[in-house]
Amino acid sequence: MIARRVISVLWFLLAAVTCIVLFEGLLHLYNPNRSRLRNGKILLPANQTYVFTNTDIPKIEKRIVHSKNSLGFRGPEIPARFGEYLSIIVAGGSTTECFYLSDDKTWPYLVGERLKGAYDKVWVNNAGLDGFSTFGIIPLLHDHITRIRPAYTLFLLGANEIGRKGDNAADKDKMAPSSESVSILKKVKNESELFEFARITWNNLAKRGGRKIGHHPLDLQALSHVNIDQRAIDAQLDVHRKAYIPGYRQRLMSIIRMCRENGIRPVFITQPTLAGKGVDASTGVNLETMVLEDGSSGLMEWKVLELYNDTLREISRENAVPLIDLAAAFPRDSRYYYDKLHFDIEGSRVAAAMIGDRLKEIIAGDDGRLPGEFRRGDGDGNVRHAGSFPAQ
Amino acid sequence: MTFNSVSYFLFLPAVYLVHLLVPDRWRWLVLLLASYGFYASLKAPYLPAVLLAVTALSYACGLRIASQTDEADRRRWFWSGTIACVAILALLKYLPFLEAQATGFLGLGSALSFTIVSVGVSYFTFQAISYLADIYLEIEEPERHFGRFALYLAFFPKLLQGPIERAGDLLPQLREPFRFDSAAMRAGLLLFARGLFKKVMVADRLAPYADQVYNNAHDYTGLAVMIGTYAYALQIYFDFSGYTDMARGTGRLFGINLTENFNRPYGATSIADFWRRWHISFSRWILDYIFKPLQMAWRNRGQAGTAAALVVTFLVSGIWHGATWGFVIWGLLHGIYLAASTYYRPYQKKAHKWLGIEKSRLLRWWQVFVTFNLVSFAWVFFRAKSLDTACTLVAHLVRGSSADTLRRLLLLSGRDELVVLLLSAGVLTLYERGGLGERLPAYPAYARYVFYWFIVLGILLYGKLFSNSLFLYQAF
């Protein structure tokens, strides 16, 4: 009697193992929960919806919904008659991805809404990825964006470039894993889809529908202050100028070349930050002397970032790439940021307004040479195709 | 909570356990409390109150109708109860619509600051009306035990989306003592799993295709519109029949057999046949309580009387689904389909006989094909969010469609998702056609366990489980 029961249990367990092995295999073929778009080097999570419960940061929503479409970007799917749309992809790091803003609060989305006022059919996708720099953006461009061939690609660059010599953890996170020799157990842990699924599900259930937020709010008034003299700042700038800027210039040139070879118009956007000259309009805190990182002051951080922004400005000028100088125009007010770089809901709106309006000027300037039928107000109803742009 | 949510997977075993351990005479109370708790979990506090009101009202009227001997008095009580139920339903369902129309007409803003949820109300009010009618027609005796009667209306597996149970079907079962039966439990769980599978593996995967076409009607023409509509036709079938399976599976766990709601509806050879296979509990309701009385009342007007009765019946059906022109036109279309068939069917039958093809398989396939397309055409109005969208899509049907658009539409969710969709549909077909559900106990233990693990892991890993998508027919 007991023997029968034991045998039943054994069959049950054997069946479980059979199915685990079977599904591990199936999941490696296709895993809908961590669907990865693998084109070349870059893996993007597609068709995902993340829901975050925010209890830490007051300036953003309590419940954040972040969705990725089938391209692995935020925004609508590619429409049926793509060629008729003013198509824009926005690339950058976390300040572009706006990870902790809901879909309809991100500035790329709001730029799209703004453009819809002037153009019939607008399609904007947000290809921003937390932590990405030009190191990651170049393969992203190569593997994903050039396949889509939007009319414009906007690049908000700066913060993640600082002191970068190569791929960092964030870039690597999105890249196909290389075959390194790792212990078997670790390999199973890393490679097993089932394990990953179980882990994620456990996290989801434990948090009851809301993931925790990875960013932390910045409390300006709790910061200490320091005065760093000009010489120290200059020394730092020199370091960057020698070690990092030349590489940055090269990568920017690559980006421009890749875009233009594929009929995409690049647009560069400089990176604004809360740190810098003067005093915060909302709290009165001195933005020059505040200490955000050890050994650095607000003024120094800003000057270093401006070095990279200047590089962007120069490259734009030298190569006739339209520039949206958000760094210069954006108000230095903690009302618009929840930390030194990331826009809150208000800030996102302001950024979208500035970028959108400037973008309208740029597009209008290009007006005579654009493909598709998305221009309005062409009285004779003609559709003009620029010969060098491939039709969708 | 909905059937495909985590909370339900916790709720159900808990209720089952309590139900099992409690002495038999209190089991109805466990189920009743669970049902009201289930209804309350929707976070619309007036809903359980409405349920209670309808329960009390129909309980009282039912007793009254039975106790009166004078026909006029019986009729009065019957109509009072029925009209009260209809009024409650109308108020909850159509007030927002009417209010919006009225204030729009008067140029005012809407006074209603919240959306009125009315999930389930359509179903239990109709069930209450059928109870009263059956008592009035002396087909059934009224239920004297208030708790049991309340459970008859509130039973949570069927509360939100039906099936609409007749007194003669459900009340006797509620009076039976519960006996634990492992075969019934297995059957119930399998049925539940089949329903869940239909919903999270198939229906929710079909949704994006339909949504894409219907949310962007201006961009799609020709074959693409057909694909989107067929996708919806299949989606609503798998969604609703999936829900019904889950409801019936749950019911079986408690020893209750709820009525079947679907019988391979897209295998129907005519619209009349379709309505014998689709949402059966509902179509039987409108057949018995609206169509037959009307048809009998107008029996001396010949075919015109029947045709009119059909149109009115299906108009009511449309309105029951919702207060928009789309639903009304959908209902009207089906009414017209059926009314027309009363005229041409005799000739059609004669023609088939004369041609000698009435038993032909080719004819059957043709009839299935035509019926499916007629039904799908009506679905366009049902699904489209506005009349404008529906008309756009219909107008677009006659135009052509580019191969590129079609390809992009079919690959909307990616090639892998499409493969999973097709495989899931295949697995389902094999399961149902092969009668696997019944044959399973005969298989060796290892095979059975592999099957169970396969289904459970498949649903967990590949099912769109945690998206918490609503069942479609909850909206009606």
Add this chain to the structure above:
Amino acid sequence: MSMATMNTLTQIFRLVFDDDSLQITPDTTANDVDGWDSLSHVNLITTVEAKFTIRFTQKELLRQRNVGDLIADIERKISA
């Protein structure tokens, strides 16, 4: 139940459903007779009413479940 009623009814059935070999019993229901779906039921009723010169009430009609019920109603009305 008289044989006469049964015979007349059988003839009516055969006429309405166009089937000379049709046989009915008191237990015959809608599912048994080919063609007796809702749309031909009404033809049956009107023919019965004409033939027997009676008129059913709404309630009687909705209560009829099989041929036996129908005959009972007919006979009650003829003898009334």
